[in-house]
Amino acid sequence: MTALPWRDIDTVLLDMDGTLLDLHYDNHFWLEHLPQRYAELHGISRAMADLELNPLFENNAGQLQWYCLDFWSSELNIPVRELKLETAHLIALRPDADTFLAAIKQAGKRVILITNAHRDSLSLKLERIELAPYFERLISSHDYGYPKESPAFWDALQTDIGFEPSRSLFIDDTLPILRSAGAFGIGHLLAVKHPDSKKGPKNTEEFEALGDYRELLQGL
Known part of the structure; x- marks a missing residue:
């Protein structure tokens, strides 16, 4: 990939x-572990669980409740927080992400985490992966009441932290979110080539794809 214009x-x-x-971790939990445990807890077959769950997943995708553990616990009548702990050993950092974070912090960049993850999910992951020290802020879209897919999220972020969109880099693995950021005016956008280590490369369509975090350090 081309070197980032770090001076900008x-x-x-x-x-x-x-x-x-x-x-x-997330793919395994939502596509395998949760449906299996849902079937066990409700005394139905896995096939029946999939028939019940798939339409719910499809209807809520991209909306704030999709990322809300409280919503799913209530909707499915199962303890989602506790179930997430059962697969927490799968939580893992992507290769060299920590090297990149240390480098951009050392370079004096303002570094902010923005996630659609529910605060409970964020806390669970931060207990296992030491991310917090690299960031000025750790922001969940639930803090604002809008997912990152929504233009209202970006307006709320701007009001909250006061940043210059044209002089910002945003990296995300979800294309609709990157498009939302682009529409807001974020100047530098990168998708992720391999968000799931157990799957092949992702088609990132119009976005340049990050394959290796070490690639980004050139010119920093």
């Missing part, structure tokens, strides 16, 4: 799941 970047906005952390 003051603020680095980073997603968490699939960007700094391996998306395998």
Whole structure:
């Protein structure tokens, strides 16, 4: 990938799941573990669980409640927080993400985490991966009441932290979110080529894809 124009970047906005952390944990939990435990807890077959869950997942994707553990605990009548602990051993940093974070902090960039993850999910991951020291702020979209897919999220972020969009870099593994950021005016956007280590490369369409965090250090 082409070198980033670091002289033109003051603020680095980073997603968490699939960007700094391996998306395998979340994919495994939502696509495998939760449906299996839902079936067990409700005394139904896994096939029946999938028939019940898939329409719910599809109808709520991209909305704030999709990322809310309280919503899913109530909707499914299962203890989602506790179930997430059962697979917490899968939480892992993506290769060299910590090297990148240390380098941009050392370079004096303003570094802010912006995630759609529920605060409980964020806390769970921060207990296992030491991310907090690298960041000025750790922001959940639930703090604002809008997911990152929404233009209202970016307005709220601007009001909250006061940054220059054109002089900001944003890295995320979700294309609709990157498009929302681009529409807001974020000047430098990167997608993630391999958000899930157990799957092949992702088609990042119009966005340049980050493969290796060490690639970003050139010219920093």
